[in-house]
Amino acid sequence: MPFTYPKKEKLKSRKTIDLLFSEGKSVSKYPLRLVYLPIENPEEQMSVGVSVGKKYFKKAVDRNYYKRVLRETYRLNKQILENLDKPYAFMVFYQTKDRLDYQEINRKTIQLFEKFILQVNPPTAS
Incomplete structure (x- = not known):
């Protein structure tokens, strides 16, 4: 999987965004x-x-910086999500006033994706 973030992967549909907020987990x-x-x-x-x-x-400058960082961490770590059985729509939120650096946000993004996979595809006990 290439490390790209093409236009097709960007969440733009108002209908999908509304569904995310009303029915999403x-x-x-x-x-x-x-x-x-x-x-x-x-x-x-x-x-x-x-x-x-x-x-x-x-300040919009600060919000835009963190949005760029979130998009970049998604782009570099989306291979974690490639083995899902069906496609998903995602919205990632940065929810703190703390000004974390890029490495910390990248580490947290990886942990978040792994936690998501465990929630969607729980390991079966054998």
Whole structure:
């Protein structure tokens, strides 16, 4: 899987975003939260959006920086999510006033994706 973030993977559908907030489930790994929803249409591929609240960072410059970091950490770690049985729509939130550095956010993103996989595909006891 190439380390790209093409336009097809960007979450832009208003309908899907509304469904995410009304019916989506979430998983958290401080300071990140992942809201996810399985996509019904099998032809569609995984789509991801990022968000940083104005509540935590008043200046748009700061919010944009953390959104760029979240997109980059997704782009570099999306191979963790490639073995899912069906496509999902994701929204990743940065939810703290703490100004974490890139390495910390990257580590937390990996932990969040692993926690998500365990929640969606629980290991079977044999």
